[in-house]
Amino acid sequence: MVPTQRPLDNPINWSFRAGRLWGIDVRVHVSFVICAIVLLWMELPKPGSGESVSLGRAVVDAFGTYAMLFAVVLLHEFGHCFGARYVGGEADEILLWPLGGLASVNPPHHPRAHAVTTIAGPMVNVILCAVCSGVLAVWTGSLGAVPWNPLHPTSPVDESIIPTTGQMWVMRFYGMSYFILLVNLLPIFPFDGGRLVHAWLWPRKGYRAATEIATGTGMVGAIVVGLFGLFTEQSWLLMMIAVFGYITCWQTRRSLREQPDSEMGEWGHDFSGGYTSLGRSESRERRPGFFERRKTRRTASRAEKERRQREEHQRAVEDVLRKVSIAGLGSLTPKERRILEEETRRQRDSTAR
Numbered sequence: 001m002v003p004t005q006r007p008l009d010n011p012i013n014w015s016f017r018a019g020r021l022w023g024i025d026v027r028v029h030v031s032f033v034i035c036a037i038v039l040l041w042m043e044l045p046k047p048g049s050g051e052s053v054s055l056g057r058a059v060v061d062a063f064g065t066y067a068m069l070f071a072v073v074l075l076h077e078f079g080h081c082f083g084a085r086y087v088g089g090e091a092d093e094i095l096l097w098p099l100g101g102l103a104s105v106n107p108p109h110h111p112r113a114h115a116v117t118t119i120a121g122p123m124v125n126v127i128l129c130a131v132c133s134g135v136l137a138v139w140t141g142s143l144g145a146v147p148w149n150p151l152h153p154t155s156p157v158d159e160s161i162i163p164t165t166g167q168m169w170v171m172r173f174y175g176m177s178y179f180i181l182l183v184n185l186l187p188i189f190p191f192d193g194g195r196l197v198h199a200w201l202w203p204r205k206g207y208r209a210a211t212e213i214a215t216g217t218g219m220v221g222a223i224v225v226g227l228f229g230l231f232t233e234q235s236w237l238l239m240m241i242a243v244f245g246y247i248t249c250w251q252t253r254r255s256l257r258e259q260p261d262s263e264m265g266e267w268g269h270d271f272s273g274g275y276t277s278l279g280r281s282e283s284r285e286r287r288p289g290f291f292e293r294r295k296t297r298r299t300a301s302r303a304e305k306e307r308r309q310r311e312e313h314q315r316a317v318e319d320v321l322r323k324v325s326i327a328g329l330g331s332l333t334p335k336e337r338r339i340l341e342e343e344t345r346r347q348r349d350s351t352a353r
Contacts, residue, residue, distance in 0.1 A: 029097035077101040083120025087113040115199035125181035132174035153178045188221030189214040215249040222246035317343045
């Protein structure tokens with residue numbers, strides 16, 4: 001099959017393939033690389049700044065931090081992909097870009113499938129935070145080492161605890177997963193929380209009304225996030241999120257209104273852990289879920305193994321009978337006698353039934 005050419009006039013296609021896991025292509029947007037280089041450069045100590053951190057230490061800290069962020073976002077997106085496959089949908093690609101990740105998934109067009117696909121992403125972060133919490137509690141001997149304060153997600157809540165370098169890295173990993181979890185649970189479309197609200201409203205209000213309510217709330221929420229960003233240190237990030245969220249909601253509402261006679265297939269790109277939905281249809285035949293397909297494969301594999309064993313046993317029986325006809329029963333080895341006795345019992349049981 002000839003791969004479909006990605007039109008380069010769409011900036012979202014300015015990406016390259018970084019690998020493939022579990023049948024899912026992982027692509028990295030060029031802007032992600034550019035931003036990573038710029039941010040790494042900003043973290044380096046500047047001449048004359050009086051910073052005591054060595055260049056090597058600064059590079060390791062910056063590179064390690066962004067590598068962990070890459071891993072956390074990627075795992076979050078895989079959560080959405082496996083969620084979609086679990087409900088019988090499809091997932092074939094993940095795109096990492098400066099605002100997080102975009103998972104290209106196609107769950108069946110009904111509320112439960114969308115809800116499961118959505119919640120699977122944040123659940124990955126819950127698991128990561130739980131694991132980090134357990135590690136920190138055991139390592140330090142205190143639950144106070146867990147940085148659950150959302151205002152300081154990388155610092156222990158117990159200020160008397162002075163973490164080691166290794167413990168600091170665990171806290172940093174926890175903080176990244178915790179931040180992505182909290183942001184995505186905001187009940188603002190197109191974050192995961194907003195999509196869960198949409199899935200909850202869908203059977204109560206209908207798909208169209210649910211989409212209008214969710215996107216309307218998302219536009220208001222984007223404005224609130226943007227205003228909040230004006231008074232924080234990371235204002236540029238929050239402003240980018242706000243602009244992106246507002247545009248996504250506005251485009252979704254416009255697309256919905258251009259299709260007054262049919263329910264629109266949900267689409268669009270989400271920030272860090274959101275997912276892209278492509279071409280769904282309510283009449284689409286349900287595709288077996290991941291676990292159903294795995295069970296089917298295991299059943300087929302077991303049947304094939306049993307078939308081969310029966311064939312090998314039958315050949316062994318034929319060899320034994322041939323030897324008996326030539327040299328008699330006394331020529332059989334203990335193993336050959338067991339084969340003959342086993343076949344005799346099988347024939348007797350078959351006749352009795």
